[in-house]
Amino acid sequence: MARAKIALIGAGQIGGTLAHLAAIKELGDVVLFDIAEGTPQGKALDIAESGPSEKFDATLKGTNSYSDIAGADVCIVTAGVPRKPGMSRDDLLGINLKVMKAVGEGIAANAPDAFVICITNPLDAMVWALREFSGLPHKKVVGMAGVLDSARFRHFLSLEFNVSMKDVSAFVLGGHGDTMVPLTRYSTVAGIPLPDLVEMNWTTQEKLDAIVQRTRDGGAEIVGLLKTGSAFYAPATSAIEMAEAYLKDQRRLLPCAAWCDGEFGLKGMYVGVPTIIGANGIEKVVNIKLAKDEQEMFNSSVEAVKGLVEACKGIDDSLA
Numbered sequence: 001m002a003r004a005k006i007a008l009i010g011a012g013q014i015g016g017t018l019a020h021l022a023a024i025k026e027l028g029d030v031v032l033f034d035i036a037e038g039t040p041q042g043k044a045l046d047i048a049e050s051g052p053s054e055k056f057d058a059t060l061k062g063t064n065s066y067s068d069i070a071g072a073d074v075c076i077v078t079a080g081v082p083r084k085p086g087m088s089r090d091d092l093l094g095i096n097l098k099v100m101k102a103v104g105e106g107i108a109a110n111a112p113d114a115f116v117i118c119i120t121n122p123l124d125a126m127v128w129a130l131r132e133f134s135g136l137p138h139k140k141v142v143g144m145a146g147v148l149d150s151a152r153f154r155h156f157l158s159l160e161f162n163v164s165m166k167d168v169s170a171f172v173l174g175g176h177g178d179t180m181v182p183l184t185r186y187s188t189v190a191g192i193p194l195p196d197l198v199e200m201n202w203t204t205q206e207k208l209d210a211i212v213q214r215t216r217d218g219g220a221e222i223v224g225l226l227k228t229g230s231a232f233y234a235p236a237t238s239a240i241e242m243a244e245a246y247l248k249d250q251r252r253l254l255p256c257a258a259w260c261d262g263e264f265g266l267k268g269m270y271v272g273v274p275t276i277i278g279a280n281g282i283e284k285v286v287n288i289k290l291a292k293d294e295q296e297m298f299n300s301s302v303e304a305v306k307g308l309v310e311a312c313k314g315i316d317d318s319l320a
């Protein structure tokens with residue numbers, strides 16, 4: 001069987017890391033696309049030259065031409081601009097919206113059957129705009145954020161409980177911004193929900209609240225440390241987890257920014273919810289029951305995302 005083709009739109013920090021991970025995991029042949037001349041070609045060659053040591057079978061091609069992504073099975077979009085210290089993700093909306101238009105049209109013309117994973121910020125509004133510009137089916141266009149936010153939550157919890165990250169599961173829903181909703185009730189250590197662990201005196205409510213806040217601020221913490229850009233290793237790993245679920249029809253249950261039309265009482269919008277990813281893309285949005293306080297937090301996150309989508313419509317008439 002021919003290898004899968006993975007197109008990476010944007011060959012910056014995340015794009016390069018995605019290419020490296022896709023090759024090492026032998027998910028398929030990789031095409032790195034960017035408007036910057038030389039960058040995708042240089043990164044593709046550099047990663048290809050790691051192949052003899054790493055012993056992977058995958059070709060890597062860098063390009064500035066959309067025609068090279070023709071027939072891609074998966075497109076992962078990181079094209080655009082990251083934030084710097086002092087900025088919010090929402091400050092990127094105007095500049096990255098224009099990028100989504102070009103990328104959406106490029107994917108529609110060259111890889112209309114692909115499963116498209118958007119990473120560009122502000123995530124929930126950008127995945128919505130990318131879907132609108134590309135015209136691809138909603139179940140084939142999804143945003144990466146919940147896997148990353150949940151991974152950060154899991155990491156911080158594993159430090160607090162001094163247990164393996166493998167035994168910590170967590171769910172972060174809502175928009176990928178300050179209003180994201182880490183769900184403590186649905187997060188566990190080896191199946192034991194976090195509120196029970198507080199009752200067992202394994203941690204305190206204050207410590208748990210601080211971990212929840214650190215999770216919400218997880219992106220900004222890294223931006224503050226790096227100063228010149230934002231996180232890229234964990235974001236790339238998270239998107240690869242989603243791409244692998246699609247390519248291998250794993251039916252993973254992962255939190256993603258997915259199109260909700262009826263689920264969670266929403267009428268046609270993208271926001272972070274639990275999904276099943278398999279060979280058809282988003283196979284299902286898993287409509288979990290939220291407690292009153294969780295629903296209130298989710299509602300305010302939904303309102304924040306709706307505000308960003310309205311802002312996109314105000315900038316680009318074709319989206320209105």
Ligand SMILES: NC(=O)C1=CN([C@@H]2O[C@H](COP(=O)(O)OP(=O)(O)OC[C@H]3O[C@@H](n4cnc5c(N)ncnc54)[C@H](O)[C@@H]3O)[C@@H](O)[C@H]2O)C=CC1
Binds near residue numbers: 015
């Ligand atoms: N959803 C999430 O959880 C996360 C989202 N991000 C976002 O991902 C995006 C990318 O981050 P990095 O890779 O660190 O940025 P980067 O600046 O290293 O790379 C972005 C690349 O996009 C390219 N680019 C710009 N306009 C383009 C266009 N029209 N077509 C093709 N390529 C274009 C640039 O030349 C650059 O190489 C940012 O918007 C960032 O905020 C970052 C981390 C997590």
Ligand SMILES: O=C([O-])CC(=O)C(=O)O
Binds near residue numbers: 235
């Ligand atoms: O914080 C940022 O700007 C990048 C991002 O979305 C993250 O790392 O969660």
